[in-house]
Amino acid sequence: MRRNRRDDWSRRLVSENRLTVDDLIWPVFVVEGTGVRQEVASMPGVARFSIDLLVEEARRAADLGIPAIAVFPSVEAALKTPDAAEAVNPDNLVCRAVRAVKKAVPRLGIICDVALDPYNSDGHDGLVIDDYVVNDRTNEILCRQSLVQAAAGCDVIAPSDMMDGRIKEIRQALDSAGFDHVRILSYAAKFASSFYGPFRDAVGSKSALKGGDKKTYQMDPANTDEALREVALDLSEGADMVMVKPGLPYLDIVRRVKESFSVPTLAYQVSGEYAMMKAAALNGWLDWDKVMLESLLAFKRAGADAILTYTAPEAARLLAK
Numbered sequence: 001m002r003r004n005r006r007d008d009w010s011r012r013l014v015s016e017n018r019l020t021v022d023d024l025i026w027p028v029f030v031v032e033g034t035g036v037r038q039e040v041a042s043m044p045g046v047a048r049f050s051i052d053l054l055v056e057e058a059r060r061a062a063d064l065g066i067p068a069i070a071v072f073p074s075v076e077a078a079l080k081t082p083d084a085a086e087a088v089n090p091d092n093l094v095c096r097a098v099r100a101v102k103k104a105v106p107r108l109g110i111i112c113d114v115a116l117d118p119y120n121s122d123g124h125d126g127l128v129i130d131d132y133v134v135n136d137r138t139n140e141i142l143c144r145q146s147l148v149q150a151a152a153g154c155d156v157i158a159p160s161d162m163m164d165g166r167i168k169e170i171r172q173a174l175d176s177a178g179f180d181h182v183r184i185l186s187y188a189a190k191f192a193s194s195f196y197g198p199f200r201d202a203v204g205s206k207s208a209l210k211g212g213d214k215k216t217y218q219m220d221p222a223n224t225d226e227a228l229r230e231v232a233l234d235l236s237e238g239a240d241m242v243m244v245k246p247g248l249p250y251l252d253i254v255r256r257v258k259e260s261f262s263v264p265t266l267a268y269q270v271s272g273e274y275a276m277m278k279a280a281a282l283n284g285w286l287d288w289d290k291v292m293l294e295s296l297l298a299f300k301r302a303g304a305d306a307i308l309t310y311t312a313p314e315a316a317r318l319l320a321k
């Protein structure tokens with residue numbers, strides 16, 4: 001076995017997987033204001049940007065060849081209500097950000113989450129009634145949220161809420177409003193993971209959640225077969241792409257989804273994964289560039305077609321070398 005590993009040229013020749021910039025989606029955080037750049041404390045190197053700076057960042061990402069960004073709003077606490085009304089406001093922060101980026105950098109794909117957690121005063125992805133996240137009434141709001149985001153110019157609607165049946169309803173809502181070209185990326189197998197902690201800092205939904213959890217709608221980390229049922233349902237309802245989340249600790253799910261369905265399969269290297277690697281690197285315990293690229297290559301090896309990663313611009317720069 002070592003003969004092929006002997007030289008750089010023969011290692012390159014027999015290499016089975018390759019990470020390229022085309023595999024990367026960059027999740028970004030947006031805040032109100034002008035000229036604002038706020039570091040996210042639990043994600044060193046990641047910042048929230050006001051729309052004007054986000055537009056510049058988006059242009060840089062497109063120049064690096066990154067195909068798409070996913071935009072997440074950090075909504076002011078005063079706008080969070082039990083009915084998450086701000087989610088369906090056509091002039092909310094995320095819609096204004098999408099309009100601005102689309103106008104300035106039309107060649108960059110824009111993905112928007114559909115879920116109520118940035119807007120809900122209780123921090124949940126759906127509407128809470130009698131202490132339970134209700135399914136069908138949440139779906140009605142998610143459809144309206146999808147429509148305002150599509151109208152703002154969002155290319156890909158990404159429901160991350162894990163309600164049942166929402167892909168079918170969102171697809172119908174988009175089609176009947178003339179948005180049949182808008183794609184749906186379903187967070188199909190999203191686990192009730194503790195690796196989302198830093199993200200909830202970044203969008204300010206952690207304090208709202210008050211120590212609660214999302215186990216009544218997100219998947220049990222113990223399960224695999226259930227992920228395949230989730231993916232099958234979302235595909236039958238009209239999802240164009242499916243996602244597994246978190247990433248690195250769930251590569252077995254990525255592999256099974258890709259092998260079972262042969263559809264575009266994305267994985268999300270979530271905030272906690274980023275924070276772990278970054279913390280070790282900042283301590284001098286890991287080589288950031290190397291460990292970051294190795295982690296992204298592992299997604300490819302598992303069968304992922306694309307990876308949402310906070311490292312996207314850095315990875316793109318390294319890959320260009």
Ligand SMILES: NCC(=O)CCC(=O)O
Binds near residue numbers: 160195198199270
């Ligand atoms: N719906 C988007 C997320 O929940 C992101 C999680 C993370 O990066 O931890």
Ligand SMILES: [Mg+2]
Binds near residue numbers: 165
């Ligand atoms: Mg589902």
